[in-house]
Amino acid sequence: GAGVSQSPSNKVTEKGKDVELRCDPISGHTALYWYRQSLGQGLEFLIYFQGNSAPDKSGLPSDRFSAERTGGSVSTLTIQRTQQEDSAVYLCASSLDSPGSGGETQYFGPGTRLLVL
Amino acid sequence: GENVEQHPSTLSVQEGDSAVIKCTYSDSASNYFPWYKQELGKRPQLIIDIRSNVGEKKDQRIAVTLNKTAKHFSLHITETQPEDSAVYFCAASSGNTGKLIFGQGTTLQVKP
Numbered sequence A: 001g002a003g004v005s006q007s008p009s010n011k012v013t014e015k016g017k018d019v020e021l022r023c024d025p026i027s028g029h030t031a032l033y034w035y036r037q038s039l040g041q042g043l044e045f046l047i048y049f050q051g052n053s054a055p056d057k058s059g060l061p062s063d064r065f066s067a068e069r070t071g072g073s074v075s076t077l078t079i080q081r082t083q084q085e086d087s088a089v090y091l092c093a094s095s096l097d098s099p100g101s102g103g104e105t106q107y108f109g110p111g112t113r114l115l116v117l
Numbered sequence B: 001g002e003n004v005e006q007h008p009s010t011l012s013v014q015e016g017d018s019a020v021i022k023c024t025y026s027d028s029a030s031n032y033f034p035w036y037k038q039e040l041g042k043r044p045q046l047i048i049d050i051r052s053n054v055g056e057k058k059d060q061r062i063a064v065t066l067n068k069t070a071k072h073f074s075l076h077i078t079e080t081q082p083e084d085s086a087v088y089f090c091a092a093s094s095g096n097t098g099k100l101i102f103g104q105g106t107t108l109q110v111k112p
Helices: none
Strands: A005-007 A010-013 A019-024 A031-037 A043-050 A053-056 A065-069 A075-079 A088-095 A112-116 B004-007 B010-014 B019-025 B032-038 B045-051 B056-059 B062-067 B072-077 B086-094 B099-102 B106-111
Touching: A005 A088, A010 A019, A019 A088, A019 A112, A031 A075, A031 B099, A043 A065, A043 A075, A043 B086, A043 B099, A053 A065, A075 A088, B004 B086, B010 B019, B019 B086, B019 B106, B032 B062, B045 B056, B045 B062, B072 B086
Parallel strands: A010 A112, B010 B106
Antiparallel strands: A005 A019, A019 A075, A031 A043, A031 A088, A043 A053, A065 A075, A088 A112, B004 B019, B019 B072, B032 B045, B032 B086, B056 B062, B062 B072, B086 B099, B086 B106
């Protein structure tokens, strides 16, 4: 079946502009995660959704970052007033179920490469 | 906060040799430890994972060992091939959300 998809694949924006990144998880996956990967670095957790609710937003770096998920499926990550340090690859992952159920394997999308000029 | 340390940062081996990558984690409540392979410009792909009730798991040329007492886990790749060349990330689950804390990655180069 179809894997996790993300759009756009690349985004170039000017400092101060807002951007929206989209994630389509695997159908039926209830858990959805956003991570950020800076050049040559590991992945940094941003936010976790279970269904439409976000019980863990602890990784969002500032109040310029927000995310929502509707219909238990598609999620959008919004960055307001972008800064150059926001430049990174933003990765989305989904898993079948909540942790402890055996369905916690996370499958990643291809990412959105964001460049803030 | 939660932390995962990964070593080495780069590893170069000859084709056919073994490669070992080691990780330590700080959250004693972590119970799930996946390893991902990421080729240049591609998404991370799960290659193997282990849960805390198991000490070792093997899948063909890849094996992972876990020492919960020491909070240490390792990836072993035997009979390496050039196509194994990539960046490998270890991760540990944190809290009850399933979020993953990743190591900084190991760039593995397998020379033909």
